[in-house]
Every structure is written in structure tokens, then in C-alpha cells.
Amino acid sequence: MFFRFGSALILVVVASLLGIFVEKQNLTLRREISRQHYRMDVLQEEHARLRLQSQQLAAVERLFATVEDEGSGLVPSKPGSISNSHHRELFETTPTDVPDSDAAHAAEPDVTGKDKSDLTTRRVPLLFWQKPVADPRLKRGSN
Amino acid sequence: MNTSSVAPRNRGRVHFIATVMLGLWVIVIGRLCIVQLKQADELASYATQQQLTEVTVEARPADIVDRSGRLLATTIVAQSLFVDPQRLDVDEEFISDLAETLSINAERLKDRLCDHADKRFLWVKRRITDDEAAAIQMLDWPDSAYGFRDEFLRKYPQGHVASHVLGYRDIDGAGRGGVEQSLDYLIEGVPGKRKLVRDAVGRIVEVSFDPDSEPKRFDAVRLTLDLTIQMFAEKALDEIVDEWKPTGACAIVMEPNSGDVLAMASRPTYSLSDMSHVPGNAWKNQAISIVYEPGSTFKPFIVAEALQAGLIKQDEMFDCENGEYRMGPRILHDHHAYSKLSVTDILVKSSNIGMAKIGERLTNRGLYNATVKFGFGRPTGIDLPGELSGILRPLKQWNGYSTGSIPMGHELAVTPLQLVTAQSALANGGRLITPRILKGVQGHRSDSAASFQASLEDPTVSEPATIVRPTVSSEAARWVIEKPMAEVVSRGTGHRAKIPGYSVFGKTGTAQKMDPENGGYSKTLHSSSFICGAPARNPKVIVLIVVDEPQSGSTHYGGTIAAPAAAKILSRSLMYLRIPPDVETRTAAR
Numbered sequence: 001m002f003f004r005f006g007s008a009l010i011l012v013v014v015a016s017l018l019g020i021f022v023e024k025q026n027l028t029l030r031r032e033i034s035r036q037h038y039r040m041d042v043l044q045e046e047h048a049r050l051r052l053q054s055q056q057l058a059a060v061e062r063l064f065a066t067v068e069d070e071g072s073g074l075v076p077s078k079p080g081s082i083s084n085s086h087h088r089e090l091f092e093t094t095p096t097d098v099p100d101s102d103a104a105h106a107a108e109p110d111v112t113g114k115d116k117s118d119l120t121t122r123r124v125p126l127l128f129w130q131k132p133v134a135d136p137r138l139k140r141g142s143n
Numbered sequence: 144m145n146t147s148s149v150a151p152r153n154r155g156r157v158h159f160i161a162t163v164m165l166g167l168w169v170i171v172i173g174r175l176c177i178v179q180l181k182q183a184d185e186l187a188s189y190a191t192q193q194q195l196t197e198v199t200v201e202a203r204p205a206d207i208v209d210r211s212g213r214l215l216a217t218t219i220v221a222q223s224l225f226v227d228p229q230r231l232d233v234d235e236e237f238i239s240d241l242a243e244t245l246s247i248n249a250e251r252l253k254d255r256l257c258d259h260a261d262k263r264f265l266w267v268k269r270r271i272t273d274d275e276a277a278a279i280q281m282l283d284w285p286d287s288a289y290g291f292r293d294e295f296l297r298k299y300p301q302g303h304v305a306s307h308v309l310g311y312r313d314i315d316g317a318g319r320g321g322v323e324q325s326l327d328y329l330i331e332g333v334p335g336k337r338k339l340v341r342d343a344v345g346r347i348v349e350v351s352f353d354p355d356s357e358p359k360r361f362d363a364v365r366l367t368l369d370l371t372i373q374m375f376a377e378k379a380l381d382e383i384v385d386e387w388k389p390t391g392a393c394a395i396v397m398e399p400n401s402g403d404v405l406a407m408a409s410r411p412t413y414s415l416s417d418m419s420h421v422p423g424n425a426w427k428n429q430a431i432s433i434v435y436e437p438g439s440t441f442k443p444f445i446v447a448e449a450l451q452a453g454l455i456k457q458d459e460m461f462d463c464e465n466g467e468y469r470m471g472p473r474i475l476h477d478h479h480a481y482s483k484l485s486v487t488d489i490l491v492k493s494s495n496i497g498m499a500k501i502g503e504r505l506t507n508r509g510l511y512n513a514t515v516k517f518g519f520g521r522p523t524g525i526d527l528p529g530e531l532s533g534i535l536r537p538l539k540q541w542n543g544y545s546t547g548s549i550p551m552g553h554e555l556a557v558t559p560l561q562l563v564t565a566q567s568a569l570a571n572g573g574r575l576i577t578p579r580i581l582k583g584v585q586g587h588r589s590d591s592a593a594s595f596q597a598s599l600e601d602p603t604v605s606e607p608a609t610i611v612r613p614t615v616s617s618e619a620a621r622w623v624i625e626k627p628m629a630e631v632v633s634r635g636t637g638h639r640a641k642i643p644g645y646s647v648f649g650k651t652g653t654a655q656k657m658d659p660e661n662g663g664y665s666k667t668l669h670s671s672s673f674i675c676g677a678p679a680r681n682p683k684v685i686v687l688i689v690v691d692e693p694q695s696g697s698t699h700y701g702g703t704i705a706a707p708a709a710a711k712i713l714s715r716s717l718m719y720l721r722i723p724p725d726v727e728t729r730t731a732a733r
Contacts (some may be wrong), residue, residue, distance in 0.1 A: 027349075030349050031348070031349060033352070034349050034350040034351075034352075037350060037352050038350070044203075045219065045220050048203075048217055048218065048219050048220075049219050051214065051217065052214070052217050052219060052298050052300055055213070055214040055217075055300040055301075056300040059300055059301050059302065059304075060213070060301060060304060060370045060371060060373075060374045061301065061302060061304060061374065064374055064378070
């Protein structure tokens with residue numbers, strides 16, 4: 001009798017312990033899932049901030065100012081030949097120091113008075129598009 | 144229970160104890176049955192209320208990108224500071240420190256705290272920077288007197304570029320102006336819900352995610368704008384403003400076959416990065432929210448309509464009366480005295496008398512039909528708020544003066560977008576199409592609120608153009624573009640718009656504006672415009688520049704003020720879009 005009673009008791013205890021273990025695992029997994037969702041939110045936010053920063057650094061206004069400052073050469077500029085001020089501005093900005101685009105625009109060299117020359121003598125810089133030297137259309141026109 | 148072994152005198156005690164124990168068990172089991180069977184639902188609901196909280200999760204507004212995917216607007220999370228006025232002592236020094244940290248007025252802050260001293264929640268400043276948030280936490284706050292709440296902050300990385308097209312989102316996240324307002328139904332998203340599980344002391348122990356309850360949003364809204372072409376237009380307008388000091392100016396670049404607006408710029412302008420000091424007149428998008436008399440830029444439409452109706456021939460000559468022509472009580476003048484001009488030369492020389500004679504053949508009804516046919520007098524339907532319909536008086540109000548005025552672009556008022564849309568109709572073979580600013584959306588959003596179902600995976604694909612109506616035949620349209628309008632540039636008033644290697648077509652416009660003092664036409668106030676496109680045989684780009692009331696300099700002609708800038712935009716756009724030259728250029732003599 002005592003054996004049956006003890007066995008039943010042990011079985012109940014073991015089953016309860018198993019249940020507690022499974023429940024704890026379940027709770028742990030659910031907490032981990034919650035944490036993953038939270039991490040996803042954090043990463044999405046981080047992605048948005050970094051994308052914003054990269055787009056601000058590569059803003060079209062800044063690229064225009066850089067290209068116009070270098071002039072309208074047919075050959076792309078050599079690496080490192082960007083003027084010091086632009087180099088500093090483009091590459092030494094800290095993650096929290098996002099420059100105000102208006103201030104950046106105001107700091108650029110004043111180019112509004114530059115280009116009033118005849119369109120036939122000034123070409124748009126290579127950044128956008130340039131006909132290849134061996135273009136047959138050019139050769140036809142030279143006869 | 145075997146009581147036989149128990150002494151008789153103790154049997155009663157055993158029975159009594161057994162009965163008591165049984166009774167206790169019956170009570171316990173009975174209580175369990177009542178709790179489990181009768182009160183189960185009520186208690187479960189009570190537990191759920193204690194443990195579960197449902198919170199609304201706002202959807203992050205969709206990004207706005209240009210047609211190439213470059214970012215125009217995005218959203219990040221910023222913290223907003225609130226205080227509990229009941230727990231905050233209005234200490235002068237603390238208020239001063241707080242105001243200085245947040246760069247706000249200390250007196251006003253103190254007044255607000257005093258006025259709302261009985262409240263438990265008061266915003267101090269919303270969407271502060273990370274540096275401000277860090278500095279706030281360094282201050283000596285009373286316990287539980289403040290807190291931060293995350294809110295979305297809209298950022299515009301391109302500064303003032305395309306500011307009128309984009310608009311902005313206000314302090315509550317509502318779109319104001321531009322596509323932020325007109326496409327808000329695509330941008331804002333649908334909030335979701337999440338369930339939070341709390342423990343006995345109120346701490347959150349679990350966040351329950353249900354995919355069906357998550358916020359729904361599109362990843363990005365893609366516009367037809369091209370940021371590079373937009374910069375071309377912005378730079379050109381800046382140069383015009385510097386040189387001619389107008390009260391306003393605008394530039395539009397459009398692809399005539401699809402109606403895609405590649406650029407839309409307006410001056411005066413403002414920067415979306417700094418909205419604290421915006422002049423009152425800078426809010427208006429001059430491309431759609433102002434009207435002006437188009438002047439000579441309207442003439443090609445009348446010529447095309449007259450050709451279509453068979454009322455004139457391409458090679459017909461008109462007597463331009465040596466610069467002076469009487470139409471009833473009115474005498475019309477040309478800038479120069481011409482005797483006979485062909486239809487081509489009427490446009491090339493921009494003869495008002497020649498146009499008046501063409502108008503007489505069309506009659507007022509024909510002129511009215513032409514005007515309506517090309518979309519004037521009603522909004523174009525572009526997805527931007529604040530578009531005006533222009534001014535076109537009903538036909539019954541027209542008279543003999545109208546027959547001479549309408550063909551030269553007076554007695555009606557148009558928006559710049561209407562004009563470039565009508566010109567696109569001529570350029571694409573006679574189809575009036577709806578200009579569009581929205582190219583598509585990226586991502587998926589499965590809710591009925593979003594009526595725009597297209598999900599753009601391939602940025603090169605877009606929906607076909609919406610054709611409003613045919614205007615004139617493709618033959619008439621092509622002839623107007625390739626002959627008279629091309630010769631306007633090659634030898635006429637638009638010669639400053641020549642681009643080597645390209646066949647450019649265009650038309651200048653110089654219209655007197657109304658004198659506000661006497662109601663007549665002013666001799667000093669003008670709107671100068673130039674519309675052009677290339678290549679003439681297969682137009683790919685149309686550019687319009689309108690300059691309102693140029694103040695500087697002695698001239699006011701569209702060919703002088705607007706044509707060079709329009710040509711610069713056109714030239715750069717053609718090269719940027721890799722549109723090959725269509726005209727052989729002669730190299731310089733060796």
C-alpha cells in the first residue's frame with residue numbers, strides 16, 4: 001500500500017516538474033521572440049538613421065557643388081584631388097553631426113555668376129554623360 | 144477505515160475526526176468546483192484585464208524617393224519631452240536651465256507650467272534632438288516628474304530641393320502641401336496593435352505579436368521627379384533670381400509621352416530642413432498655384448487647331464498690314480512692321496496681326512474649342528494640392544476683342560503646368576495626357592484603405608499615361624513642332640536656346656501684366672516665359688520657365704530672360720538622360 005501510494009505521489013511530482021520545465025521553456029522562448037521583435041524595431045530605426053545620414057552626405061546639392069568646384073574636365077578627377085574643404089566636409093562628419101543642408105549650400109563657392117558663357121564652348125562635366133571620343137557622328141561632322 | 148482494531152471507547156473520536164476531515168475536503172472540493180465551473184469566465188476576464196494591455200503602434204510613414212530611388216523624405220524616431228506639472232516645482236533656476244537646454248523661451252515655459260499646474264501631463268517640447276535628450280537627463284529633476292515619448296520625425300535630406308513638390312508633415316504628423324498632403328493615404332500607413340503581458344507589479348514581461356495586427360505601410364512612394372534634373376532646374380532658377388530679381392519664377396521639366404514630371408521648381412522657396420523662417424510668399428508653388436496670361440507661348444496651339452480644321456495651309460501667306468491692323472474699334476500692332484508672312488514666320492516672328500487673322504478664320508467658337516481641347520480652363524489633375532484651373536471666360540462673354548486677344552495669349556490665364564501639358568500634347572503627336580508626379584509605390588500593404596494597388600518592383604516599369612483626349616492630328620502636331628517652333632529657335636526669337644547637336648523647338652512669351660492701379664495693361668510689369676523641347680523629330684524632354692515681373696535690367700523679353708536658362712536645363716537633361724544628338728554638328732574650320 002505504501003509502495004502504491006509512494007509511486008503515485010512520485011509520478012505526480014515528476015509530471016508536475018516536467019510541466020514546470022516545459023512552461024519555463026515556453027516562457028523563455030516567448031521572451032526571446034519579444035526581444036527579437038524589439039531588436040527588429042531598433043534595427044529598423046538604426047537603418048533609417050544611417051540611410052538618412054548617407055543620403056544627406058550624398059545630397060545632390062553637395063555633389064553638384066563638388067563637381068562645379070572641380071571644373072568641367074573630360075577626365076574624372078584623381079583620387080584625393082578633391083579640395084581640402086570638401087574632403088573635410090564629405091568624410092570627416094561624425095555620425096551625430098549631420099550638417100544642415102542650407103548651411104552646406106551657403107558655404108559652397110558662389111557659382112551663380114560663373115556660367116554665363118556661350119553654351120557651345122562649355123561642356124557639362126563627365127559626371128553626367130560624355131560622348132566617347134571615337135563617336136562616328138563626330139567624325140562625319142568634321143569633313 | 145478499519146476501526147475494528149481500535150478500542151471501542153476511541154471509535155467515536157476516530158469517526159468524529161474522519162468526518163471533520165471529510166467535511167473539510169468536501170468544502171475544498173466544492174469551492175474548487177464553484178471557482179472552476181461557475182466563476183471561471185469572470186475570473187479569467189479579470190486576470191486578462193490585469194495582465195494584458197493593448198497598445199496602438201503607429202505605422203512609420205513611407206519614405207519618398209525620386210524615380211531613381213534617391214531619398215527625398217524619410218522618418219526617424221525622436222523623443223518628445225513631457226512633464227508631470229503636479230510633481231514639478233516651478234523653480235526659477237530649474238526652469239531657466241531647462242529652457243536653455245531646449246532653446247525655448249523660459250518665461251513662456253514658466254507660464255505654461257503655472258497655467259497647467261493641476262494637470263498630470265504637459266508637453267514641453269516635441270521631437271527633440273538626441274543631444275537635447277541627453278542634456279535633459281543630466282538636469283536635477285524631481286522623481287517621476289518627466290518622461291520621454293517616442294514620436295516620428297520627418298526628415299528631408301535634400302534640403303530645399305523640390306520643397307514645393309514634397310510639402311512637409313506638421314507637428315502631429317499630418318501632411319501639409321505637396322505630395323505629403325496629396326499622397327497622404329499612401330504615405331501614412333495603418334496603425335497596428337500589440338498586446339503587452341504584465342506581471343503582478345505592472346512590469347511588462349511579454350509583448351505579443353500578431354502578424355495580422357502589425358502596422359501596415361508601404362516602404363516608399365516613388366515620384367516621377369529626377370533629383371539630378373531637379374537640381375538643374377533649381378540652379379537655373381537661382382541664376383535667374385540673381386540676375387533678374389523677379390517676384391517669382393518657376394521651372395517645369397516634363398517627359399511628353401508619359402506625362403512624367405521630371406522636375407518642378409519654384410521661387411521663392413524654403414528649406415524643409417529649417418522651417419522656422421519662411422517668407423509668406425514662399426509657400427506657393429508657382430508651377431500650379433499662380434495664373435498668368437501666356438502671351439505668345441499660346442500661339443502654337445491656335446495654329447495647330449487652324450491646320451487641323453483645314454482653315455489654313457502650311458505654306459499659306461498672310462498680310463500682316465505693315466505692323467498695324469484695325470479689328471473693329473481696336474488697332475493691333477506688331478513689334479516690327481511685316482508685310483506678308485507665312486504661317487511659319489507668323490510664329491517665328493511672333494506676329495500678333497498674323498495670329499489675329501488666323502483667329503478670325505477660327506472664329507470665337509473655334510478659338511474656345513481649341514482652348515478647351517488643349518486642357519486650359521480646368522485643372523490638369525496632377526496629384527498635387529492647390530492646383531488652380533486657370534481663367535477661361537465662358538464663350539458667351541467673348542466678343543470681337545477676344546478674336547484678336549485669345550490667339551496672342553491674352554484674355555485667358557493659365558498655370559505653367561497647364562501650358563507645359565498642352566505643349567506635351569503637341570510634342571507627343573496630339574494626345575493630351577494627365578501629368579503625373581506619382582510613379583508607384585514600393586512594398587505591400589494589404590488593407591482596403593490603400594486604393595493604389597500597384598506594387599512597383601521594377602523601377603523602370605510604370606503605368607501607361609492617362610490620355611485625357613486627342614487634340615489635333617499627329618500630322619498637324621508634328622508639323623508645328625518640326626517647322627515653325629523649330630525655326631523659332633534656329634532663326635527666331637528663341638535663338639538663344641540653340642543647343643549644338645540637337646534640333647530644339649520652342650516659343651518665347653512676353654506678356655504684359657495687369658496694372659493694379661488702373662486695371663489696364665502695365666508697361667512695366669511683365670511675365671517672361673520660354674517653352675522648349677528636343678529633339679524636334681521625337682521629343683523626349685519639354686522645359687518651361689516662367690519669370691514673373693523681372694525687376695532688374697532693361698529688357699523683359701522671354702527670349703532674353705527665360706530662353707538661355709531653359710536651354711541650359713534642356714541641354715543638361717538631354718545629356719543626363721543619354722538622348723543622342725540628332726543633328727550633325729560641323730566642327731570648327733581647321
